[in-house]
Every structure is written in structure tokens, then in C-alpha cells.
Amino acid sequence: MPRTLITGGAGFLGSHLCDRFIAEGHEVLCMDNLITGNPDNIAHLFERDDERFTFIKHDVTNYIHVGGDLDYVLHFASPASPIDYLKLPIQTLKVGALGTHKALGLAKAKNARFLLASTSEVYGDPQTHPQKETYWGNVNPIGPRGVYDEAKRFAEAITMAYNRYHGVETRIVRIFNTYGPRMRIDDGRALPTFMSQALRGDPLTVYGDGSQTRSFQYVDDLVEGIYRLLMSSVEEPVNIGNPDEITIKEFAEEIIRLTGSSSTITYEELPKDDPQVRQPDITRARERLQWAPAVDRAEGLARTLDYFRSAVPTSDTASVSS
Structure with missing residues (x-):
């Protein structure tokens, strides 16, 4: 063993x-x-x-x-x-x-x-x-x-x-x-904060104008x-990583639709040195490991939402950093 x-x-x-x-x-x-x-x-x-x-x-x-x-x-x-x-x-x-x-x-x-x-x-x-x-x-x-x-x-x-x-x-x-079940709802990253805010009906906090991109797996x-x-x-x-790139604003809108929330989006000042783009080139993983992501974002977010529905107290407050 x-x-x-x-x-x-x-x-x-x-x-x-x-x-x-x-x-x-x-x-x-x-x-x-x-x-x-x-x-x-x-x-x-x-x-x-x-x-x-x-x-x-x-x-x-x-x-x-x-x-x-x-x-x-x-x-x-x-x-x-x-x-x-x-x-x-x-x-x-x-x-x-x-x-x-x-x-x-x-x-x-x-x-x-x-x-x-x-x-x-x-x-x-x-x-x-x-x-x-x-x-x-x-x-x-x-x-x-x-x-x-x-x-x-x-x-x-x-x-x-x-x-x-x-x-x-x-x-x-x-x-x-990376996202999925067992993320801390208060860890400040985009997905847990957006989901927590949306499930509570609070405004989703986006920093900057939301044009910065991330690639979620x-x-x-x-x-x-x-x-x-x-x-x-x-x-x-x-x-x-998953090369499927999306802006933070689009991601917030996607979470609102997924949860069926009435939440709106609010904007705050962009943190110092916040990366403007993030997308992996996974050629090495494909060629050397025969690896590529198998779970698309729609399926992954649906699985993750099930976890957050049971984990998010309605009285919590949260803030977001992408």
C-alpha cells in the first residue's frame, strides 16, 4: 500500500x-x-x-x-x-x-x-x-x-x-x-462570495469594472x-486549469441566473496589483499528461450550488476579491 x-x-x-x-x-x-x-x-x-x-x-x-x-x-x-x-x-x-x-x-x-x-x-x-x-x-x-x-x-x-x-x-x-464543494463561504474568492451573496439576495460585489478575466476549473x-x-x-x-475564460462581471451575472436570485451588482475599487487576465495554456498537460478538463462550467457550478445552498447562512455577510 x-x-x-x-x-x-x-x-x-x-x-x-x-x-x-x-x-x-x-x-x-x-x-x-x-x-x-x-x-x-x-x-x-x-x-x-x-x-x-x-x-x-x-x-x-x-x-x-x-x-x-x-x-x-x-x-x-x-x-x-x-x-x-x-x-x-x-x-x-x-x-x-x-x-x-x-x-x-x-x-x-x-x-x-x-x-x-x-x-x-x-x-x-x-x-x-x-x-x-x-x-x-x-x-x-x-x-x-x-x-x-x-x-x-x-x-x-x-x-x-x-x-x-x-x-x-x-x-x-x-x-x-478552482472551485467546488468544501470551499469556505467566507474565503473572499469570487465564486463563494458571489454564490453566498446571491443566495442571500445581497448585491454581488465586483471590483473595478468587472472586465478582468479568470478561468475557472x-x-x-x-x-x-x-x-x-x-x-x-x-x-x-x-x-x-480550464482555458474557458470569462470576465468577472459575466461570471457574476452567470451566478445570479444560476441561483435565480434578485441580486444586483455593485462595483468597488480594484485592489492593488489585481491581475487583469488569467488563462492557462494547457498544451503541456495535454501532451505530457493526456489531461484536459472534463467538467464544463455549467455542470460544475450546478454541483457547487448544491453545496452552497446547504452551507450559506442567510444572516452572513461577505466581500469579494477576484
């Missing part, structure tokens, strides 16, 4: 990965300090009392001890939404730097294959469109978003250093905007891409 450690395993993406790897026959060690993770995301795994699942509460910026062998280490620990990393800037930088260093050290000691969860944010506010993995990015290192962008850029650099210097088998996934597609990348021989970074 392969043995896999997933840091950040109680988060939105991490919990879906725990499910997938258990389904693939792995023993899964889920590590999280719960600073942004949620035990509810993995409660069903506790309820099953499955001996293949173990939860370890630990801050990965400190030394990581895991007894026994490990085959794979997936490093997903990090605040990942603007509302989180702007509130937790030091913790975000530490988990990207110290946390990645500790996770790589563990992978080296255990002779395990290591996969880093990177992000499309390494491209910053891009000057090429769509974004290919060969693009070096346009990031403001001292801007408010720099704590996340540069943490991930450093994480990629140290990952490749461990690959080249220590011979650690490494994989890097650059994740584009359903979580099952991302998990499939990550699994294929981990099991492949591809050491270069790989974009995993």
Missing part, C-alpha cells in the same frame, strides 16, 4: 486529494495546523474509521517527523485566498519558504516523490496571454499580493534546487482558479490533473 503525506490536507483542495488517494489504495497522512483548514472537510474520513487515514495536527514550518516509510509528499499547506494571505502575510511567507523546505527535507529523508502546489499567481499580472509555463511572470514583490506570489515563486525555486542538488524526484503543479478536474502529474515523469511546472 503506497503511503502518502498531504500537507494542508484539511483544506478545500487537500481534502479532495485525501479522498482521491484513499480511493487509489493509498494510506494517507493528512497534516494541517487548521489555520485556514477545516476539520469538517475530512470529518467523513474520521466517521468511516478507515485505518488508511490519519490526521496529524502540525505546523509544517517546524520540523516534520513522520515515522515509517513514505512514498509521496504533496505540499498543499498555505493560505490561498486574498482575504487569508492579506490577513496572514507572515504565515503565508513562512509556509511557502520554511514549510516547503521542511517538506522537501522529509521527502529527501524518506526517498519520497514530492509534489508542490504552486499557483497561476506566479505569473502575477501577466503581460502574455494565455500564460505558458515558460513565462517568467510580472509580480510586484513588495505589493500586498507579493506575500503569496513570492512565497510560491520561492517554493518553486527551492523545489528545483532539491531536484538538481539532492536528486529528489519533484513535480510542480501551477493551479488556476472544477475541483475534480484539478485532482485528476494532479494525480496524473504525480505519477508521471514530468519535472517541469505544469499548468492545470
